[in-house]
Amino acid sequence: MKTLTVNIVTPDGPVYDSEVDMVIANTASGEIGILPGHIPMVAPLVVGAVKLKKDGKSEYVAVTGGFVEVRPEKVTILTQSAEVASSIDLARAKAAVKRAEERLQMKQDAVDFERANLSLKRAMNRINVHEGNI
Structure with missing residues (x-):
């Protein structure tokens, strides 16, 4: 099965870098699902959770807005702040x-x-x- 490389980056450095099957993010115009081969695009993000699906399991990352850049095999999220669920205090x-x-x-x-x-x-x-x- 094809996968996407996902990078979530803040001014403090990378927060997430892995291969996933699907990305679901909240953009200013609504929720978007991204699969491998998605058309290139850029969209503004709102405060919300980014859902990362891999091997039937889901991981979540809290983001404070920013931008998502989509290419056919790579998704880059640039945000001011991001936290993986397990690292949230x-x-x-x-x-x-x-x-x-x-x-x-x-x-x-x-x-x-x-x-x-x-x-x-x-x-x-x-x-x-x-x-x-x-």
């Missing part, structure tokens, strides 16, 4: 949710509200990926 993510929720309860200007809302989305995504609630 659940206590830290839950603390981030609590902080973001507290900020959302305060009276504040629109910029702070948007930052707190985005922080909440990122933290909830990390928790969901860690717990497999995708």
Whole structure:
């Protein structure tokens, strides 16, 4: 069976580099499934989980947006931050949710509200990926 090489890269370096059967990612225009031989494309990603299927099993990586570049036999994801499910610090993510929720309860200007809302989305995504609630 054909496979895809997947590279997930952050400014701090590579997070994931392996061969997979399929990639499922959340783009700005919806969810996309990528199989070997997919047409070349580039799409913006949103905060969400990237699902990597290999040998009937699935792995998840939490990403904070970025871009996915697809070529027929290779997928590259460039993102500001990415964490493999097994490396997510659940206590830290839950603390981030609590902080973001507290900020959302305060009276504040629109910029702070948007930052707190985005922080909440990122933290909830990390928790969901860690717990497999995708």
